[in-house]
Amino acid sequence: MAASFRALSAALPNQSLTRSPPRFLAATSLSLRLNSVPYRLRRGATRASMAEIVTPKSKGKVKVFDTEEDLAVSLAEYAADLSKKSSQRKDSFTVVLSGGSLVKSLRKLLEQPYIDSVDWSKWHVFWVDERVVPKDHPDSNYLLAYNEFLSKVPIPTGNVYAINDALSAEGAADDYETCLKHLVKTKTIDQSESTGFPKFDLMLMGMGPDGHIASLFPGHPLVHENEKWVSFITDSPKPPPERISFTLPVINSSANIALVVAGAGKANAVHVALSDVSNSDVLPVQLVEPEGELSWFLDKGAASKL
Numbered sequence: 396m397a398a399s400f401r402a403l404s405a406a407l408p409n410q411s412l413t414r415s416p417p418r419f420l421a422a423t424s425l426s427l428r429l430n431s432v433p434y435r436l437r438r439g440a441t442r443a444s445m446a447e448i449v450t451p452k453s454k455g456k457v458k459v460f461d462t463e464e465d466l467a468v469s470l471a472e473y474a475a476d477l478s479k480k481s482s483q484r485k486d487s488f489t490v491v492l493s494g495g496s497l498v499k500s501l502r503k504l505l506e507q508p509y510i511d512s513v514d515w516s517k518w519h520v521f522w523v524d525e526r527v528v529p530k531d532h533p534d535s536n537y538l539l540a541y542n543e544f545l546s547k548v549p550i551p552t553g554n555v556y557a558i559n560d561a562l563s564a565e566g567a568a569d570d571y572e573t574c575l576k577h578l579v580k581t582k583t584i585d586q587s588e589s590t591g592f593p594k595f596d597l598m599l600m601g602m603g604p605d606g607h608i609a610s611l612f613p614g615h616p617l618v619h620e621n622e623k624w625v626s627f628i629t630d631s632p633k634p635p636p637e638r639i640s641f642t643l644p645v646i647n648s649s650a651n652i653a654l655v656v657a658g659a660g661k662a663n664a665v666h667v668a669l670s671d672v673s674n675s676d677v678l679p680v681q682l683v684e685p686e687g688e689l690s691w692f693l694d695k696g697a698a699s700k701l
């Protein structure tokens with residue numbers, strides 16, 4: 396097996412804002428409106444300046460931060476907390492990364508207290524999607540994660556599952572799926588009892604301005620793949636064209652998904668995903684509904700149309 400894949404290596408200090416349906420606007424609450432949406436100001440123990448938006452459960456928990464810096468602080472706390480809980484329960488903590496700006500938003504995990512307190516030896520790192528390029532190519536998601544994160548934490552090299560970059564897109568997807576199946580068999584990765592798909596402890600994903608997640612793009616048939624664990628595309632609208640990607644059922648079997656989205660360029664897709672407007676062309680991000688918990692980490696720009 397080892398040969399067939401490569402395991403390589405504030406404005407509101409101490410308060411939070413809660414957007415609530417009007418019925419929750421108690422007379423005792425301080426309320427204010429942002430973009431004509433009622434918010435309830437809740438005093439609480441939050442460290443960064445943050446607004447929490449109340450949505451139906453299927454849409455997940457939505458946190459809006461004043462700045463991307465605040466978002467990064469909260470994201471580190473969230474990931475470290477899940478790592479701790481998982482490490483107490485079992486021998487592995489399976490973490491899936493996307494490419495893009497997400498990786499930079501993990502930077503606070505490289506600082507104290509997390510760099511010393513997280514049990515990095517339990518981490519097993521995967522990619523929800525990867526560009527089919529050599530691992531030292533500037534487009535490689537592996538290279539990005541290695542440079543920004545993995546080279547700075549003591550995760551065992553053998554726990555980092557990069558794609559086999561010597562294969563075609565189709566071959567690399569099959570190879571990655573074989574790797575996942577082996578790790579499910581050896582119980583490194585949990586398996587969903589209800590779907591039979593692998594159940595990762597934490598998926599950390601960005602979202603494109605068009606509402607794509609992983610390499611599942613709006614209108615692309617790959618969005619509807621429901622048997623394979625890992626598939627491939629050779630016509631990605633976002634360059635480079637050749638990619639492999641986890642399929643939606645694998646994404647949705649996760650125990651935890653964090654959608655990390657910053658910047659006003661993504662405000663439209665965030666609005667579509669979190670509002671009740673019906674759109675004929677469903678965006679891939681709207682199909683994210685994990686077995687476990689979904690958490691949105693937004694900055695003010697990304698939340699500006701809510």
Ligand SMILES: O=C(O)[C@H](O)[C@@H](O)[C@H](O)[C@H](O)COP(=O)(O)O
Nearest residue numbers: 493494495496601602603608609
């Ligand atoms: O390899 C990729 O292209 C990604 O995995 C992709 O799904 C990415 O996460 C989004 O496009 C968001 O990227 P940004 O955060 O950089 O906009």
